[in-house]
Amino acid sequence: MLRTSSYVIYVDLPNESDQMLLVHGYTGAYDQVSGRVANYVRSLESKKPPKPLYGDWSPEPFVDDAVLPSEQTINTLKKRGYLTELSVDAEQALFDKLTKVRHTAAGRYPGYVFMPTYDCNLRCSYCFQDHMRRDNACRTMLKTMSPATVDRIFAAMPKIEEYHQIPPTEKPHRSITFFGGEPLLARNRPIIEYIIAKAQETSTPSFGVVSNATELQEYRHLLGPELISFIQITLDGPPHEHNKRRIYADGSGSFEQIAQNISMALELKVRISVRLNIDRNNIHELPELAREIIKRGWHHYDNFHAYTAPINAANDRTDRKTTFSSWELDRAITELHKQDQDMFVIERPDMRLRSQAGQIFTSQSLPSLQPSFCGANTSMYVIDAFANLFACWERTGDERIRIGYITEESDLVIEDAMNKLWRSRNVTTNAICRQCRYAHYCGGGCAVLAENRHGELSANFCDGYAARFRAGVAESYQKHIASQQEAVKTESLCEEV
Numbered sequence: 226m227l228r229t230s231s232y233v234i235y236v237d238l239p240n241e242s243d244q245m246l247l248v249h250g251y252t253g254a255y256d257q258v259s260g261r262v263a264n265y266v267r268s269l270e271s272k273k274p275p276k277p278l279y280g281d282w283s284p285e286p287f288v289d290d291a292v293l294p295s296e297q298t299i300n301t302l303k304k305r306g307y308l309t310e311l312s313v314d315a316e317q318a319l320f321d322k323l324t325k326v327r328h329t330a331a332g333r334y335p336g337y338v339f340m341p342t343y344d345c346n347l348r349c350s351y352c353f354q355d356h357m358r359r360d361n362a363c364r365t366m367l368k369t370m371s372p373a374t375v376d377r378i379f380a381a382m383p384k385i386e387e388y389h390q391i392p393p394t395e396k397p398h399r400s401i402t403f404f405g406g407e408p409l410l411a412r413n414r415p416i417i418e419y420i421i422a423k424a425q426e427t428s429t430p431s432f433g434v435v436s437n438a439t440e441l442q443e444y445r446h447l448l449g450p451e452l453i454s455f456i457q458i459t460l461d462g463p464p465h466e467h468n469k470r471r472i473y474a475d476g477s478g479s480f481e482q483i484a485q486n487i488s489m490a491l492e493l494k495v496r497i498s499v500r501l502n503i504d505r506n507n508i509h510e511l512p513e514l515a516r517e518i519i520k521r522g523w524h525h526y527d528n529f530h531a532y533t534a535p536i537n538a539a540n541d542r543t544d545r546k547t548t549f550s551s552w553e554l555d556r557a558i559t560e561l562h563k564q565d566q567d568m569f570v571i572e573r574p575d576m577r578l579r580s581q582a583g584q585i586f587t588s589q590s591l592p593s594l595q596p597s598f599c600g601a602n603t604s605m606y607v608i609d610a611f612a613n614l615f616a617c618w619e620r621t622g623d624e625r626i627r628i629g630y631i632t633e634e635s636d637l638v639i640e641d642a643m644n645k646l647w648r649s650r651n652v653t654t655n656a657i658c659r660q661c662r663y664a665h666y667c668g669g670g671c672a673v674l675a676e677n678r679h680g681e682l683s684a685n686f687c688d689g690y691a692a693r694f695r696a697g698v699a700e701s702y703q704k705h706i707a708s709q710q711e712a713v714k715t716e717s718l719c720e721e722v
């Protein structure tokens with residue numbers, strides 16, 4: 226019997242009340258249809274969409290009367306996956322199979338994250354590693370990685386690649402990210418240089434860093450497209466606000482030193498991504514920060530971009546009431562963009578989601594569907610100074626949660642239970658995500674945020690995804706149509722000429 230696929234997403238199109246966009250959750254199809262056709266598709270839904278166990282999905286757009294479309298339209302709807310003759314269970318089985326294939330493909334190449342130390346020179350109140358620097362019992366954790374440990378790690382990398390069934394090659398490509406603590410402390414320079422040299426000797430590497438950039442001037446000789454080509458740096462607002470939050474151990478602020486280092490790295494052609502951690506207390510400072518960016522001329526560089534991210538309540542010094550969800554932040558920043566013209570230098574949130582949505586319309590092949598949320602669920606290896614391996618950089622520093630380690634003899638030991646817990650997490654390992662029509666776009670949400678909020682890594686973390694996706698898709702679709710119209714105009718102008 227013909228019924229509506231359980232994975233059809235209905236997207237309202239602003240200013241086109243009689244039209245709607247259908248997007249298919251696992252085939253990647255999209256089609257603009259009349260409200261009548263959308264109503265017909267909706268009328269064949271065999272059950273109400275499930276409610277998430279945690280959080281809320283925004284209600285699907287309302288549709289009323291249903292009229293039978295032509296046979297040709299029905300056939301097209303079938304071909305595109307919106308209508309199916311599969312039973313609910315058979316379609317679920319197909320969804321599970323597709324998820325497995327896509328999840329395996331996503332985990333093919335390992336990405337390496339080196340944590341040369343857990344130590345840091347700043348004391349940000351919301352830091353998830355805060356306890357390590359405040360609690361004396363954790364002091365031994367703050368040591369710096371030794372050259373011998375680096376040697377062990379590099380000797381074990383081919384074993385990690387073999388574990389991912391990558392055939393050995395003489396110089397494999399390896400993506401290496403430095404993370405901490407603060408990886409680029411001045412005193413870490415010898416070990417960072419050693420890791421870079423070792424990577425160059427054994428592979429064709431690319432290097433990125435997540436850094437507070439307070440001591441970046443010590444790494445000038447390593448910055449540029451051939452070496453450290455990407456740095457993510459955090460600012461928490463204009464100088465006076467940032468200097469209250471991202472402080473040194475003596476309480477002094479870090480803005481000016483970071484700003485000087487951003488200017489230096491931009492000149493050296495390093496891609497700089499400035500992350501602005503935002504909550505309800507500092508959002509109103511963003512226009513002032515935008516003016517600071519303009520004053521320093523960073524926006525003139527193609528290799529600069531600034532984006533916002535919500536602060537999450539990761540320790541008990543952060544009041545959850547002051548935080549935004551991703552959807553709330555998106556709305557608030559979009560509003561600020563309308564009110565203040567200088568805000569153009571700060572990207573709206575969810576641009577990744579919007580560009581992903583844009584791919585639905587522009588790519589010849591399938592858009593990038595992701596049945597798991599991030600590298601922690603596939604092939605990211607976060608390696609600390611003790612050669613412990615972790616899946617996620619926000620869950621480190623405790624051997625009980627490691628997914629493995631590298632022995633003194635450079636053997637790779639995988640801790641099966643923990644490894645499975647992280648690496649198998651995808652949208653079929655959670656009963657709610659498994660039935661969610663957004664699943665192959667969302668991936669189930671961040672495991673860490675899910676655990677912080679609900680106590681389980683396997684819980685879903687929706688973070689307003691349904692509303693964000695529909696808004697992003699509608700916006701991208703309108704842009705796509707506008708650019709097509711523009712192209713047609715240019716073409717006809719050319720013909721006239």
Ligand code: SF4
Nearest residue numbers: 599601617619671672
């Ligand atoms: S699980 Fe969350 S915190 Fe960890 S790497 Fe993935 S997105 Fe980041």
Ligand code: SF4
Nearest residue numbers: 658661664667669687
């Ligand atoms: S796939 Fe995403 S939106 Fe859907 S239930 Fe899971 S976390 Fe929520």
